[in-house]
Amino acid sequence: KQEVTQIPAALSVPEGENLVLNCSFTDSAIYNLQWFRQDPGKGLTSLLLIQSSQREQTSGRLNASLDKSSGRSTLYIAASQPGDSATYLCAVRIQAGTALIFGKGTTLSVSS
Amino acid sequence: DAGVIQSPRHEVTEMGQEVTLRCKPISGHNSLFWYRQTMMRGLELLIYFNNNVPIDDSGMPEDRFSAKMPNASFSTLKIQPSEPRDSAVYFCASSGPGGPSTEAFFGQGTRLTVV
Numbered sequence: 001k002q003e004v005t006q007i008p009a010a011l012s013v014p015e016g017e018n019l020v021l022n023c024s025f026t027d028s029a030i031y032n033l034q035w036f037r038q039d040p041g042k043g044l045t046s047l048l049l050i051q052s053s054q055r056e057q058t059s060g061r062l063n064a065s066l067d068k069s070s071g072r073s074t075l076y077i078a079a080s081q082p083g084d085s086a087t088y089l090c091a092v093r094i095q096a097g098t099a100l101i102f103g104k105g106t107t108l109s110v111s112s
Numbered sequence: 113d114a115g116v117i118q119s120p121r122h123e124v125t126e127m128g129q130e131v132t133l134r135c136k137p138i139s140g141h142n143s144l145f146w147y148r149q150t151m152m153r154g155l156e157l158l159i160y161f162n163n164n165v166p167i168d169d170s171g172m173p174e175d176r177f178s179a180k181m182p183n184a185s186f187s188t189l190k191i192q193p194s195e196p197r198d199s200a201v202y203f204c205a206s207s208g209p210g211g212p213s214t215e216a217f218f219g220q221g222t223r224l225t226v227v
Contacts, residue, residue, distance in 0.1 A: 032212045043203065044218040051212040089155070091216075097162050099145050100205075100216055104154035 002027045002094055006103035013080055014111055021075040021106045023090030028068045031096055035064050035075050036089040038105070044089065048075070080110045116219035118204050124225045130192040133222045136185055137206030145205040145216065146179055146189050155203070161187065173198075194226045 003026045013019050023033070032051050036044040048057045048064040050073065056065040063076040077084060087107045091100035117136040125131050137144050145160040159169040161181045169179070176195070181187040191198055201223050207216040 032214075034215060036218075041223075043220040044205075046215050046217060049213065049215050053212070091155075093216075096211070097143060097167075099157045099160045099168065101157070102147075102155040 002030075002092060002101050004090060004092055004101055004103035006088075006090055006106050008106060009104065010107045010109070012109045012111065015080060015082060017080050017110075018076070018078050019080055019108070021077070021088050021090075021108070023073040023075070023103055025071045025073075025092050025101075027094065028071050029094065030068065031093045031098070033064075033066055033073050033090065033092050034100065035062075035073075036091065038087045038089060040086075047088075077108075080108075082110050082112045084108060085110050116204055116206050116217055118202075118219035118222050120222060121220060122223045122225075124227065125194055127195055127226055128193040129226075130190065131194045131198075131224060131226075133189040133202050133204075133224070135187045135189070135204030135219060137187070137204070138208075138217055139185070141206035141208045141217075142184070143207045143209075143216075144181060144187050145207075146187070147203040147205065149201045149203060149221070158189070158202075191224075194224075196226045199224055199226050 005024045034049045035047045050066040061078040066073045087105045089105040091102045119134045146158040149155045157171045159179045164181045179189045201221045203221045205216045205218045
Protein backbone atom coordinates (compact mmCIF):
# COMPACT_ATOMS: atom_id res chain seq x y z
CA LYS A 1 0.00 0.00 0.00
CA GLN A 2 1.42 3.37 -1.03
CA GLU A 3 2.13 5.75 1.83
CA VAL A 4 3.31 9.35 1.60
CA THR A 5 5.29 11.05 4.34
CA GLN A 6 6.27 14.70 4.67
CA ILE A 7 8.94 15.85 7.06
CA PRO A 8 9.08 18.19 8.89
CA ALA A 9 5.47 18.76 9.88
CA ALA A 10 6.22 22.43 10.50
CA LEU A 11 8.98 24.82 9.50
CA SER A 12 9.71 28.44 10.43
CA VAL A 13 12.22 30.52 8.48
CA PRO A 14 13.11 34.21 8.12
CA GLU A 15 12.22 36.03 4.94
CA GLY A 16 14.70 35.62 2.12
CA GLU A 17 15.86 32.15 3.03
CA ASN A 18 15.96 29.35 0.49
CA LEU A 19 14.27 26.23 1.77
CA VAL A 20 13.49 22.62 0.88
CA LEU A 21 10.38 20.65 1.73
CA ASN A 22 10.61 16.88 1.65
CA CYS A 23 8.19 14.20 0.51
CA SER A 24 8.80 10.45 0.52
CA PHE A 25 6.67 7.60 -0.80
CA THR A 26 6.94 3.88 -0.15
CA ASP A 27 6.32 2.46 -3.64
CA SER A 28 8.45 3.86 -6.47
CA ALA A 29 5.92 2.79 -9.13
CA ILE A 30 4.09 6.09 -9.42
CA TYR A 31 2.25 7.72 -12.34
CA ASN A 32 2.83 11.30 -11.29
CA LEU A 33 3.40 13.48 -8.24
CA GLN A 34 1.71 16.77 -7.48
CA TRP A 35 2.57 19.52 -5.00
CA PHE A 36 -0.23 21.66 -3.57
CA ARG A 37 -0.48 24.72 -1.40
CA GLN A 38 -3.27 25.18 1.14
CA ASP A 39 -3.95 28.46 2.93
CA PRO A 40 -5.86 28.33 6.25
CA GLY A 41 -9.55 27.67 5.67
CA LYS A 42 -9.08 27.39 1.92
CA GLY A 43 -8.94 24.70 -0.73
CA LEU A 44 -5.88 23.19 -2.35
CA THR A 45 -4.05 25.03 -5.10
CA SER A 46 -1.91 23.00 -7.48
CA LEU A 47 1.67 24.25 -7.66
CA LEU A 48 3.58 21.73 -9.74
CA LEU A 49 3.06 18.32 -11.27
CA ILE A 50 5.93 15.97 -12.13
CA GLN A 51 5.30 13.05 -14.43
CA SER A 52 6.95 9.75 -13.56
CA SER A 53 9.32 10.15 -16.53
CA GLN A 54 10.48 13.60 -15.42
CA ARG A 55 13.15 14.63 -12.91
CA GLU A 56 12.04 18.17 -12.14
CA GLN A 57 9.59 20.98 -12.83
CA THR A 58 9.98 24.70 -12.24
CA SER A 59 7.51 27.53 -11.79
CA GLY A 60 8.85 30.91 -10.76
CA ARG A 61 10.62 30.58 -7.41
CA LEU A 62 9.48 26.98 -7.04
CA ASN A 63 11.36 23.91 -8.21
CA ALA A 64 10.17 20.37 -7.61
CA SER A 65 12.37 17.34 -8.14
CA LEU A 66 11.56 13.66 -8.33
CA ASP A 67 13.77 10.66 -7.62
CA LYS A 68 11.56 7.63 -8.13
CA SER A 69 14.21 5.06 -7.31
CA SER A 70 14.66 6.46 -3.83
CA GLY A 71 10.98 7.32 -3.39
CA ARG A 72 11.58 11.01 -2.83
CA SER A 73 10.51 14.42 -4.05
CA THR A 74 11.60 17.83 -2.87
CA LEU A 75 10.02 21.24 -3.27
CA TYR A 76 12.60 24.02 -3.33
CA ILE A 77 11.41 27.55 -2.58
CA ALA A 78 13.89 30.30 -3.41
CA ALA A 79 14.04 33.62 -1.59
CA SER A 80 11.06 32.88 0.66
CA GLN A 81 8.49 35.60 1.38
CA PRO A 82 5.86 35.99 4.11
CA GLY A 83 3.23 35.32 1.44
CA ASP A 84 4.66 31.82 1.06
CA SER A 85 3.35 30.94 4.53
CA ALA A 86 0.91 28.07 4.05
CA THR A 87 0.69 24.30 4.26
CA TYR A 88 2.36 22.43 1.42
CA LEU A 89 1.01 19.02 0.50
CA CYS A 90 2.58 16.32 -1.62
CA ALA A 91 0.43 13.71 -3.37
CA VAL A 92 1.15 10.76 -5.65
CA ARG A 93 -0.98 8.98 -8.20
CA ILE A 94 -0.06 5.33 -8.76
CA GLN A 95 -1.93 4.78 -12.05
CA ALA A 96 -3.92 6.73 -14.61
CA GLY A 97 -7.44 7.34 -13.41
CA THR A 98 -6.73 6.61 -9.77
CA ALA A 99 -6.94 8.95 -6.81
CA LEU A 100 -4.16 11.01 -5.30
CA ILE A 101 -2.61 9.74 -2.09
CA PHE A 102 -1.61 12.59 0.18
CA GLY A 103 1.00 13.23 2.82
CA LYS A 104 -0.04 15.20 5.89
CA GLY A 105 1.76 18.31 4.76
CA THR A 106 4.42 20.72 5.96
CA THR A 107 3.20 23.97 7.49
CA LEU A 108 5.57 26.76 6.53
CA SER A 109 5.83 30.07 8.32
CA VAL A 110 8.00 32.81 6.82
CA SER A 111 8.63 35.76 9.11
CA SER A 112 9.43 39.28 7.93
CA ASP B 113 -13.91 27.75 -16.29
CA ALA B 114 -15.02 28.49 -12.73
CA GLY B 115 -13.15 25.52 -11.34
CA VAL B 116 -14.62 22.82 -9.11
CA ILE B 117 -17.67 24.21 -7.33
CA GLN B 118 -18.84 22.88 -3.99
CA SER B 119 -21.90 23.78 -1.98
CA PRO B 120 -22.60 24.67 0.69
CA ARG B 121 -19.34 26.22 1.92
CA HIS B 122 -20.38 25.78 5.53
CA GLU B 123 -22.93 23.47 7.11
CA VAL B 124 -23.93 23.21 10.74
CA THR B 125 -26.36 20.48 11.60
CA GLU B 126 -27.61 18.56 14.58
CA MET B 127 -26.64 14.99 15.25
CA GLY B 128 -28.99 12.58 13.51
CA GLN B 129 -29.87 14.89 10.65
CA GLU B 130 -29.22 14.15 7.01
CA VAL B 131 -26.51 16.17 5.29
CA THR B 132 -25.99 16.47 1.53
CA LEU B 133 -22.85 17.96 0.05
CA ARG B 134 -22.75 18.90 -3.61
CA CYS B 135 -20.02 19.14 -6.24
CA LYS B 136 -19.83 20.35 -9.82
CA PRO B 137 -16.57 19.22 -11.47
CA ILE B 138 -14.70 21.09 -14.17
CA SER B 139 -16.35 20.63 -17.54
CA GLY B 140 -14.68 17.88 -19.56
CA HIS B 141 -13.17 16.17 -16.54
CA ASN B 142 -14.04 12.50 -16.26
CA SER B 143 -12.70 11.67 -12.78
CA LEU B 144 -14.22 12.97 -9.57
CA PHE B 145 -12.90 12.47 -6.07
CA TRP B 146 -14.34 13.08 -2.59
CA TYR B 147 -11.86 13.65 0.25
CA ARG B 148 -12.26 14.42 3.93
CA GLN B 149 -9.71 16.50 5.85
CA THR B 150 -9.20 16.54 9.60
CA MET B 151 -6.33 17.72 11.75
CA MET B 152 -5.67 14.22 13.04
CA ARG B 153 -5.87 12.22 9.82
CA GLY B 154 -5.08 14.75 7.09
CA LEU B 155 -6.67 14.24 3.67
CA GLU B 156 -8.43 10.91 3.28
CA LEU B 157 -9.97 9.62 0.08
CA LEU B 158 -13.59 8.66 0.56
CA ILE B 159 -14.63 7.61 -2.95
CA TYR B 160 -13.87 8.35 -6.56
CA PHE B 161 -15.69 8.05 -9.86
CA ASN B 162 -14.46 7.55 -13.41
CA ASN B 163 -16.97 8.40 -16.15
CA ASN B 164 -19.70 8.64 -13.50
CA VAL B 165 -19.03 5.09 -12.24
CA PRO B 166 -17.84 4.55 -8.64
CA ILE B 167 -14.42 2.89 -8.80
CA ASP B 168 -13.22 2.74 -5.22
CA ASP B 169 -15.41 3.41 -2.20
CA SER B 170 -13.19 1.65 0.32
CA GLY B 171 -12.58 4.93 2.11
CA MET B 172 -16.25 5.52 2.92
CA PRO B 173 -16.33 5.22 6.72
CA GLU B 174 -19.57 3.28 7.07
CA ASP B 175 -23.00 2.78 5.64
CA ARG B 176 -24.10 6.18 6.84
CA PHE B 177 -22.11 7.65 3.94
CA SER B 178 -23.22 7.40 0.33
CA ALA B 179 -22.18 9.14 -2.88
CA LYS B 180 -23.75 9.45 -6.29
CA MET B 181 -22.79 10.86 -9.65
CA PRO B 182 -25.93 10.91 -11.79
CA ASN B 183 -24.19 12.74 -14.64
CA ALA B 184 -20.82 14.17 -15.64
CA SER B 185 -21.52 17.56 -14.12
CA PHE B 186 -22.84 16.74 -10.66
CA SER B 187 -22.08 14.62 -7.63
CA THR B 188 -23.43 14.38 -4.10
CA LEU B 189 -22.08 13.02 -0.85
CA LYS B 190 -24.75 12.21 1.70
CA ILE B 191 -24.41 11.44 5.39
CA GLN B 192 -27.46 9.96 7.10
CA PRO B 193 -27.63 10.09 10.07
CA SER B 194 -24.85 12.54 10.84
CA GLU B 195 -22.69 12.23 13.97
CA PRO B 196 -20.33 14.71 15.69
CA ARG B 197 -17.30 12.68 14.54
CA ASP B 198 -18.25 13.46 10.95
CA SER B 199 -17.24 17.09 11.54
CA ALA B 200 -14.50 17.86 9.03
CA VAL B 201 -13.82 19.68 5.78
CA TYR B 202 -15.02 17.74 2.76
CA PHE B 203 -13.30 18.38 -0.55
CA CYS B 204 -14.29 17.47 -4.05
CA ALA B 205 -11.69 17.29 -6.83
CA SER B 206 -11.73 16.48 -10.51
CA SER B 207 -9.24 15.62 -13.22
CA GLY B 208 -9.35 15.11 -16.96
CA PRO B 209 -8.79 12.14 -19.26
CA GLY B 210 -5.29 13.10 -20.32
CA GLY B 211 -2.05 11.33 -19.60
CA PRO B 212 0.47 11.68 -16.78
CA SER B 213 0.49 15.46 -17.14
CA THR B 214 -3.11 15.64 -15.96
CA GLU B 215 -3.53 17.64 -12.79
CA ALA B 216 -6.23 17.27 -10.17
CA PHE B 217 -8.11 20.43 -9.19
CA PHE B 218 -9.87 20.94 -5.88
CA GLY B 219 -12.92 22.85 -4.82
CA GLN B 220 -12.96 25.21 -1.86
CA GLY B 221 -14.43 22.57 0.41
CA THR B 222 -17.46 22.27 2.65
CA ARG B 223 -16.83 22.74 6.36
CA LEU B 224 -19.26 20.45 8.17
CA THR B 225 -19.97 20.82 11.86
CA VAL B 226 -22.28 18.30 13.53
CA VAL B 227 -23.41 19.34 17.02
